[in-house]
Amino acid sequence: MQKPYTIILAPNPSIMTGPGTNTIVLGGGVEGATVIDPALDDVAYLDAILREGAERGDIRRIFITHGHPDHIGGIAALRQRLGTHLVHVFAFSRQGVPGIDEEMADGMLCPAGDDTLRAIHTPGHRFDHLCFYLEKAHILFAGDMISGITTNVIAPPDGDMLDYLNSLKRLQDLDIAEIVPGHGPPIRDPQAKIAEYIAHRQLREQQVMEALEELPRGVKIPAIVKFVYIDVDPKLHAIAAWSVEAHLIKLEREGLAERLGDDGWALVEPTA
Numbered sequence: 676m677q678k679p680y681t682i683i684l685a686p687n688p689s690i691m692t693g694p695g696t697n698t699i700v701l702g703g704g705v706e707g708a709t710v711i712d713p714a715l716d717d718v719a720y721l722d723a724i725l726r727e728g729a730e731r732g733d734i735r736r737i738f739i740t741h742g743h744p745d746h747i748g749g750i751a752a753l754r755q756r757l758g759t760h761l762v763h764v765f766a767f768s769r770q771g772v773p774g775i776d777e778e779m780a781d782g783m784l785c786p787a788g789d790d791t792l793r794a795i796h797t798p799g800h801r802f803d804h805l806c807f808y809l810e811k812a813h814i815l816f817a818g819d820m821i822s823g824i825t826t827n828v829i830a831p832p833d834g835d836m837l838d839y840l841n842s843l844k845r846l847q848d849l850d851i852a853e854i855v856p857g858h859g860p861p862i863r864d865p866q867a868k869i870a871e872y873i874a875h876r877q878l879r880e881q882q883v884m885e886a887l888e889e890l891p892r893g894v895k896i897p898a899i900v901k902f903v904y905i906d907v908d909p910k911l912h913a914i915a916a917w918s919v920e921a922h923l924i925k926l927e928r929e930g931l932a933e934r935l936g937d938d939g940w941a942l943v944e945p946t947a
């Protein structure tokens with residue numbers, strides 16, 4: 676029996692993408708196959724996608740988890756190899772991924788062999804992020820919501836921590852047997868991983884609140900990073916700064932923190 680999906684690893688390793696982007700080929704039969712996240716224009720890599728697609732009965736659709744370059748860089752080249760009019764490209768919105776054929780709303784269903792693939796809008800890493808859930812196999816293709824390598828990056832202005840935590844909580848309601856992330860190996864203890872992600876973000880938020888309590892009013896992000904990330908290699912402090920900023924913006928939206936101008940931050944003083 677054919678596996679429900681195949682991972683084709685894109686040759687784009689980096690500090691942000693780990694070993695590279697996981698491109699997924701799935702489905703097949705009369706309805707044709709689907710490709711998730713063609714990452715870049717590379718002949719051998721596109722050959723591998725096409726070979727897998729041909730074994731499944733031809734690629735008819737390209738689904739995009741979100742509009743970051745390492746998830747969309749191969750759309751045009753793959754489309755050209757397949758024949759432009761034969762394949763449809765879907766993403767959450769044209770604002771997120773210009774030039775797509777169809778926008779894909781939350782809950783949209785699509786045939787995937789004997790199974791059904793459901794789009795789930797999960798903003799946070801980016802406003803247009805979709806996860807794809809294979810309903811019978813209970814497999815979640817998680818894009819950059821969950822990472823198989825490290826914690827994933829929530830970097831403003833693209834990233835929104837409040838949306839991200841709400842999206843993680845939404846995934847807690849799904850019966851998931853396996854998570855296939857956009858980067859790194861599949862995750863076989865999905866709900867433990869999701870709970871760990873939520874706990875990790877909540878801990879960091881608490882630490883950012885503590886930093887605002889302890890440090891002078893109007894403290895700037897680098898000083899908060901030093902306070903919170905004592906245990907982290909200073910080389911990673913630039914990445915940590917994004918996360919701190921994302922937490923501060925969340926706290927600001929919740930009325931707990933405020934900007935004092937000149938990039939300084941403080942807790943909102945309770946009014947008497």
Ligand SMILES: [Zn+2]
Nearest residue numbers: 741743800819
């Ligand atoms: Zn991304």
